[in-house]
Amino acid sequence: MQLVQSGGGSVQSGGSLTLSCTASGFPWDDYAIGWFRKAPGKEREALSCISNKDGSTYYPDSAKGRFTISRDNAKNTVRLQVDSLIPEDTATYYCGADRRSVQSMCETQTWALDAWGQGTTVTVSL
Numbered sequence: 001m002q003l004v005q006s007g008g009g010s011v012q013s014g015g016s017l018t019l020s021c022t023a024s025g026f027p028w029d030d031y032a033i034g035w036f037r038k039a040p041g042k043e044r045e046a047l048s049c050i051s052n053k054d055g056s057t058y059y060p061d062s063a064k065g066r067f068t069i070s071r072d073n074a075k076n077t078v079r080l081q082v083d084s085l086i087p088e089d090t091a092t093y094y095c096g097a098d099r100r101s102v103q104s105m106c107e108t109q110t111w112a113l114d115a116w117g118q119g120t121t122v123t124v125s126l
Contacts, residue, residue: 001026001115003033003095008120011085015124019080021095021117029053031097031114033078034105035069037122039091044111047093049102050078058102085124092119 007019021033034049048069049058057069068081082089096113098105105113 003115003117005117005120008122010123016083022077032102032105034096035080037091037093046106049106058106087124089124094119
């Protein structure tokens with residue numbers, strides 16, 4: 001199983017960016033993909049999770065509003081769009097894959113998912 005992330009980088013406040021997570025080596029429909037982030041000194045935070053099979057999504061309350069998750073089944077890719085960026089969005093962003101439900105995946109407190117992307121850094125400046 002492999003997840004390869006792309007996107008990220010340095011962005012100014014108020015802007016938007018899209019992160020991508022492309023999967024290979026496992027049955028796409030059997031899995032959900034989630035986006036998480038980890039900022040220095042803070043706990044890992046779930047942003048959104050999506051079912052590859054039916055496209056159902058889950059957003060934790062803390063992530064509702066500025067984050068949009070989507071999937072492209074033809075490319076085995078899940079994307080996360082982040083709008084109205086603020087400096088507090090500065091973090092390393094990770095995608096993960098697992099067979100659990102989207103809500104269970106987004107609510108998990110562990111790193112014990114079936115696969116993780118390599119992480120991508122997002123830096124938001126004023």
